[in-house]
Amino acid sequence: MTGIGFELLATDGRARRGRVTTAHGSIETPAFMPVGTAATVKAMTTDAVAATGAEILLGNTYHLMLRPTAERVAQLGGLHRFMNWNKPILTDSGGFQVMSLSDLRTMSEEGVTFKSHLDGSRHHLTPERSIQIQHMLDSNITMCLDECTPFPATPAQAESSMKLSMRWAKRSKDAFVERPGYGLFGIVQGSVYPELRAESVAALSDIGFDGYAIGGLAVGEGQETMFTVLDFTEPAMLKQRPRYLMGVGRPSDLIGAVRRGVDMFDCVMPTRSGRTGQAFVRRGTINIRNARHAHDERPLDAECGCPACQKYSRGYLHHLFKANEMLGPMLLTWHNLHYYQDLMRELRQAIADGRFETVASALEARLAEGDVEATTDPLGKPPKPQKQNRPPKAEKPATPNTADQDTTDE
Amino acid sequence: MTGIGFELLATDGRARRGRVTTAHGSIETPAFMPVGTAATVKAMTTDAVAATGAEILLGNTYHLMLRPTAERVAQLGGLHRFMNWNKPILTDSGGFQVMSLSDLRTMSEEGVTFKSHLDGSRHHLTPERSIQIQHMLDSNITMCLDECTPFPATPAQAESSMKLSMRWAKRSKDAFVERPGYGLFGIVQGSVYPELRAESVAALSDIGFDGYAIGGLAVGEGQETMFTVLDFTEPAMLKQRPRYLMGVGRPSDLIGAVRRGVDMFDCVMPTRSGRTGQAFVRRGTINIRNARHAHDERPLDAECGCPACQKYSRGYLHHLFKANEMLGPMLLTWHNLHYYQDLMRELRQAIADGRFETVASALEARLAEGDVEATTDPLGKPPKPQKQNRPPKAEKPATPNTADQDTTDE
Numbered sequence: 001m002t003g004i005g006f007e008l009l010a011t012d013g014r015a016r017r018g019r020v021t022t023a024h025g026s027i028e029t030p031a032f033m034p035v036g037t038a039a040t041v042k043a044m045t046t047d048a049v050a051a052t053g054a055e056i057l058l059g060n061t062y063h064l065m066l067r068p069t070a071e072r073v074a075q076l077g078g079l080h081r082f083m084n085w086n087k088p089i090l091t092d093s094g095g096f097q098v099m100s101l102s103d104l105r106t107m108s109e110e111g112v113t114f115k116s117h118l119d120g121s122r123h124h125l126t127p128e129r130s131i132q133i134q135h136m137l138d139s140n141i142t143m144c145l146d147e148c149t150p151f152p153a154t155p156a157q158a159e160s161s162m163k164l165s166m167r168w169a170k171r172s173k174d175a176f177v178e179r180p181g182y183g184l185f186g187i188v189q190g191s192v193y194p195e196l197r198a199e200s201v202a203a204l205s206d207i208g209f210d211g212y213a214i215g216g217l218a219v220g221e222g223q224e225t226m227f228t229v230l231d232f233t234e235p236a237m238l239k240q241r242p243r244y245l246m247g248v249g250r251p252s253d254l255i256g257a258v259r260r261g262v263d264m265f266d267c268v269m270p271t272r273s274g275r276t277g278q279a280f281v282r283r284g285t286i287n288i289r290n291a292r293h294a295h296d297e298r299p300l301d302a303e304c305g306c307p308a309c310q311k312y313s314r315g316y317l318h319h320l321f322k323a324n325e326m327l328g329p330m331l332l333t334w335h336n337l338h339y340y341q342d343l344m345r346e347l348r349q350a351i352a353d354g355r356f357e358t359v360a361s362a363l364e365a366r367l368a369e370g371d372v373e374a375t376t377d378p379l380g381k382p383p384k385p386q387k388q389n390r391p392p393k394a395e396k397p398a399t400p401n402t403a404d405q406d407t408t409d410e
Numbered sequence: 411m412t413g414i415g416f417e418l419l420a421t422d423g424r425a426r427r428g429r430v431t432t433a434h435g436s437i438e439t440p441a442f443m444p445v446g447t448a449a450t451v452k453a454m455t456t457d458a459v460a461a462t463g464a465e466i467l468l469g470n471t472y473h474l475m476l477r478p479t480a481e482r483v484a485q486l487g488g489l490h491r492f493m494n495w496n497k498p499i500l501t502d503s504g505g506f507q508v509m510s511l512s513d514l515r516t517m518s519e520e521g522v523t524f525k526s527h528l529d530g531s532r533h534h535l536t537p538e539r540s541i542q543i544q545h546m547l548d549s550n551i552t553m554c555l556d557e558c559t560p561f562p563a564t565p566a567q568a569e570s571s572m573k574l575s576m577r578w579a580k581r582s583k584d585a586f587v588e589r590p591g592y593g594l595f596g597i598v599q600g601s602v603y604p605e606l607r608a609e610s611v612a613a614l615s616d617i618g619f620d621g622y623a624i625g626g627l628a629v630g631e632g633q634e635t636m637f638t639v640l641d642f643t644e645p646a647m648l649k650q651r652p653r654y655l656m657g658v659g660r661p662s663d664l665i666g667a668v669r670r671g672v673d674m675f676d677c678v679m680p681t682r683s684g685r686t687g688q689a690f691v692r693r694g695t696i697n698i699r700n701a702r703h704a705h706d707e708r709p710l711d712a713e714c715g716c717p718a719c720q721k722y723s724r725g726y727l728h729h730l731f732k733a734n735e736m737l738g739p740m741l742l743t744w745h746n747l748h749y750y751q752d753l754m755r756e757l758r759q760a761i762a763d764g765r766f767e768t769v770a771s772a773l774e775a776r777l778a779e780g781d782v783e784a785t786t787d788p789l790g791k792p793p794k795p796q797k798q799n800r801p802p803k804a805e806k807p808a809t810p811n812t813a814d815q816d817t818t819d820e
Contacts, residue, residue, distance in 0.1 A: 040730060040737045045717065068704065068729045075705060075788055076725045084721040294478065295485060307455065311494040315486045319478045320450060326736060327450045378485055 003210040004141065004183035006242045010352050014234065014261040015360075017351035020056075020211075020242050022088040022140040023181020024080060027055045029242060029263040030347055032254065032340045033090060035271060038063045039073070039083040042271050043326075043333045046085045052306070052334070053341035056088040056140075058266040061133055062097035065123070066116050070136040078138030090141035090185075090266070092246075093130045093172075096148050109164070111145070127171040131184075135177055143213065144172035146187045151219045158191035165189045165215075166203040173207050183210030185244060188233060191216055192225060197233040211242040214262070218247040223256065230260040237261075251280055251343055252367055255360050258347050270340045274333035277321045281339065283369045286314075288332065293318040295377040306338035307331065314374075413620040414551065414593035416652045420762050424644065424671040425770075427761040430466075430621075430652050432498040432550040433591020434490060437465045439652060439673040440757055442664065442750045443500060445681060448473045449483070449493040452681050453736075453743045456495045462716070462744070463751035466498040466550075468676045471543050472507030475533070476526050480546040488548030500551035500595075500676070502656075503540045503582075506558045517557070519574070537581040541594075545587055553623065554582035556597045561629045568601035575599045575625075576613040583617050593620030595654060598643060601626055602635060607643040621652040624672070628657040633666065640670040647671075661690055661753055662777055665770050668757050680746035685739040687731045690749050693779045696724075698742065703728040705787040716748035717741065724784075 005021035018029040034041045034049055036057045041049050049057065059079055064070060076082045079089055095112070098105060102114035102123075111126030130145040146165035149158050169186045176184045186204035190196030204212060214233060217226045226248070237243055244264035245257050254265055270280060277289040281301040286293075288300070296314035304310075308317065308331035320328030343363070350359035415431035428439040444451050444459055446467040451459050459467065469489055474480060486492045489499055505522070508515060512524035512533075521536030540555040556575035559568050579596045586594045596614035600606030614622060624643060627636045636658070647653055654674035655667050664675055680690060687699040691711040696703075698710070706724035714720075718727065718741035730738030753773070760769035 038729075038733045038735055039726070040733075040735045043736045043740075045737065045740070046721075047717070063733075067733055068725075071789055072704065072725070072729075076707060076723055082723070082726050082729075084726075294482065297486060307457070311456075313486055313492070315478075315482070316449070316492050316494075319448075319482075319492075323448045323450075323473075323477055325448055325450045326453045326739065327455065329736065330453075330455070330740070379481055 002178060002180055004181060006211070006240065008240065010354075012351045012354050012356040013259070015258050015347070015351045015356045016261055016263055017348055018242065018263055020088075020264075021181075022183070023179075024086060024088045024140055025055070027088055027264075028348055030254075030258045030344055030351075031056060031264050032344045033058045033264065033266040034337050034340075035060070035266055035268045036083065036085070037268075038067065039079060041333075041337075043275060043330045044271075044337070046083060048334055049085070049337065050087070052338040053345060054087075054337065056090060057085055059089055059091045059137065059139065060097060061091050061094035061130060061137070062101065064091075064137060065094060065125075065133050066118055066121075070133040074136040074138075078136075080138060088140040089138075091134045091137055091139035091143065093127075093143045093145040094125055094133070095130070095145050096247075098125060099148060107147070109167075127168040128175040131172050131175040131177075140182055141211065142172075142176060142182070142184045144169045144184065144186050144209075146189060146215060148219065149189050149191050149216045151191065151216070151221045153191045155191075155193055155196070158189075158193055158196055162189040162191075162196050162200050166200060169204055169209075170207055173209070185209055185211040185213050185242075187213040187215040187246070188237075189216050190233075192221065192229055194232045197229065198236050201233065201236040205238060209241070211244060211264075212237055213244040213246050215246050217245065218249055218253075218267075223253060226253070227256050227260060230257060230262065234261040251340070252364060254340075254343060255347065255363055258351075259356070259360055270336035271333050274336040275329040277328070277332065279332055279339075280336050281371070282363075282366050283371050284367050286371050288314065288317045288328075289321045290318075292374060295379060296374040298374065300332075300335055301339065304335065304339060304342065306335045308335040308338075412588060412590055414591060416621065416650065418650065420764075422761045422764050422766040423669070425668050425757070425761045425766045426671055426673055427758055428652065428673055430498075430674075431591075432593070433589075434496060434498045434550055435465070437498055437674075438758055440664075440668045440754055440761075441466060441674050442754045443468045443674065443676040444747055444750075445470070445676055445678045446493065446495070447678075448477065449489060451743075451747075453685060453740045454681075454747070456493060458744055459495070459747065460497065462748040463755060464497075464747065466500060467495055469499055469501045469547065469549065470507060471501050471504035471540060471547070472511065474501075474547060475504060475535075475543050476528055476531075480543040484546040484548070488546075490548060498550040499548075500654075501544045501547055501549035501553065503537075503553045503555040504535055504543070505540070505555045506657075508535060509558060519577075521555070537578040538585040541582050541585040541587075550592055551621070552582075552586060552592070552594045554579045554594065554596050554619075556599060556625055558629065559599050559601050559626045561601065561626070561631045563601045565601075565603055565606070568599075568603055568606055572599040572601075572606050572610050576610060579614060579619075580617055583619070595619055595621040595623050597623040597625040597656070598647075599626045600643075602631065602639055604642045607639065608646055611643065611646045615648060619651070621654060621674075622647055623654040623656050625656050627655065628659055628663075628677075633663060636663070637666050637670060640667060640672065644671040661750070662774060664750075664753060665757065665773055668761075669766070669770055680750045681743050684743035684746040687738070687742065689742055690746050691781070692749075692773075692776050693781050694777050696781050698724065698727045698738075699731045700728075702784060705789060706784040708784065710742075710745055711749065714745065714749060714752065716745045718745040718748075 010017040020027040037060045105114045127145040134142040149161040186209040245262045293314040299309040420427040430437040447470045537555040544552040559571040596619040655672045689696045703724040709719040
């Protein structure tokens with residue numbers, strides 16, 4: 001095997017059922033990758049992450065290059081050994097977080113210079129350095145350094161930015177050290193402009209990558225626009241390579257993007273939301289801090305097999321969050337990741353069975369239903385309805401996904 | 411079975427090997443009880459707590475009566491079901507935390523009135539109310555409400571305080587609803603005065619309890635004084651009932667107290683220390699935040715079977731604490747609890763084998779040895795030795811145990 005493998009096992013409409021193979025094992029697609037920013041999926045052991053069904057994690061080059069440094073991770077055996085995760089790892093290039101987290105950035109053709117958000121130290125990131133860092137981390141899937149074009153961008157801005165990313169993609173490819181079971185993905189840019197996206201796809205295909213990511217989305221454009229961009233971008237992309245939609249997203253985003261031919265996803269949503277008390281369930285979202293859950297003996301989601309749902313009541317989880325107990329974020333993160341993996345399992349099975357549209361539509365309908373209220377508190381305190389928990393608002397399909405890629409604390 | 415059972419299986423000198431039986435299973439003694447203040451052992455799932463070997467948890471009446479309230483815990487099925495722990499639970503009376511955490515306390519013969527440290531609300535705790543709350547929590551071992559005599563205390567202060575506690579013990583006994591597999595423990599007070607301790611033991615024995623706790627220690631008197639108090643208190647205590655030393659302690663405290671006939675312990679030390687980066691290991695203590703661990707490939711303790719030691723390097727754990735990642739406290743708490751349970755297992759086996767003194771002395775000698783420094787950092791940054799990690803200071807046998815019962819955040 002050179003690079004990483006991809007097998008297209010089934011298609012149903014544009015939805016694809018596939019398998020990515022790497023030096024650390026295979027990944028059934030469509031796949032959701034939990035984010036393990038600083039060499040840990042926050043509030044989770046890797047055993048627990050694996051128990052949810054996750055087959056690949058994402059690590060953040062920006063965070064790891066600053067702390068503990070790529071050299072340190074390499075000295076301690078590489079990222080798999082360092083964080084005790086022996087399955088595949090994908091790392092981003094660091095470019096996105098440089099732009100969103102660091103201070104005093106200066107961009108040039110060569111690369112980007114920035115000050116660390118941790119200690120103000122000065123760093124320089126180029127396509128070559130990003131690839132080198134990801135090599136030291138021992139990442140199975142390395143991402144090219146690119147510029148995530150901000151939204152909105154004029155056609156001229158988007159073109160200039162995309163063309164820089166394409167030149168950087170070529171330099172990334174040249175710097176990448178090929179070895180069996182390790183691969184490099186290019187990233188399609190071009191904002192919301194069909195011709196630019198098409199030009200970017202063509203440029204990357206000419207260079208040749210193990211997989212192709214779609215970047216510059218989930219940055220505030222809204223779900224409808226994101227789907228539109230997928231609709232005109234996907235048909236041009238190589239069928240025989242995996243497609244990765246970066247930084248996406250909410251459950252309804254995943255369903256809609258799988259419907260449009262995407263194979264891989266990552267997002268901080270399930271982990272970050274879990275830490276603040278938001279649970280993703282089959283009927284939308286729940287804010288467990290809401291007073292209406294205090295007396296509720298029911299699990300978060302009666303159909304979920306995760307420990308939070310199998311062993312604990314909503315009343316207990318509510319108590320943990322009110323008491324600022326660490327177990328609250330631990331259990332809600334676990335639940336959310338389990339739910340995301342359940343969702344991907346259902347979508348994979350549906351594609352394999354040729355029932356994608358039936359299953360996807362049913363999932364979308366349930367997400368829109370909203371949570372069922374509990375019975376009255378036997379202790380007599382009536383639940384105070386709170387705005388954020390009114391069922392129809394809990395999971396609006398068209399919610400702008402502005403925050404998806406805001407990885408400040410992940 | 412009425413009350414809780416206790417079987418004395420073996421003795422070796424004054425050290426005792428026993429078994430406590432309750433409606434939720436049995437506890438091999440000597441036993442260490444992890445503290446689960448607010449219906450959770452901080453940073454641990456109950457499955458993980460059980461995996462360390464813990465057979466009983468302690469819950470805090472003060473915290474639970476304020477949040478989520480005993481009535482709420484009862485409505486949600488009692489503490490076992492609420493927190494998903496089906497083994498025995500011991501609850502304290504609430505008295506100790508009322509004195510250490512709440513505001514505006516007023517003591518009277520009747521009980522104590524206080525303001526909640528959470529919201530300033532006013533509460534009244536009497537022996538009868540404490541017993542009622544613990545009943546609602548469904549605690550297997552209920553503790554009498556007492557006054558933990560401060561240290562130091564004059565003989566007159568200690569006598570007056572002890573006598574109040576004995577009157578409260580009688581009222582606690584009268585209020586306790588007996589049922590099979592549930593028991594009530596009295597608490598010996600009397601500060602450092604032999605006659606007062608003897609009088610307290612006699613008073614409690616006259617009332618009759620399922621077990622007897624030794625209170626008023628680990629409050630600043632130092633290890634030597636604590637052992638002296640045990641030396642003159644223990645011989646008078648009933649042999650056929652379990653003895654519980656409240657709020658103790660460090661590993662050397664546990665060894666010394668088991669040597670003096672104590673059967674049960676609780677302390678926030680392993681959990682609280684774990685959250686701040688202090689690990690208890692066979693050679694003393696380690697502060698994992700210390701720079702000397704950054705490049706260290708070794709586990710915390712090569713002889714430990716916990717996940718933190720089996721799966722992660724010191725370098726990784728150091729990184730987690732430097733990055734303020736939740737997994738750091740999670741893993742160090744797990745390790746510390748596992749180490750404490752290992753220690754109790756070794757002591758139990760040593761008593762059963764009639765080798766207690768040999769084993770205990772060897773354990774004490776290793777604790778005093780201190781950690782072995784790592785080799786030089788291959789990346790060239792020399793470790794900066796820090797005061798708190800100089801081996802001889804890491805685990806001083808005579809360290810004052812002032813903070814053991816300071817349960818502000820547990």
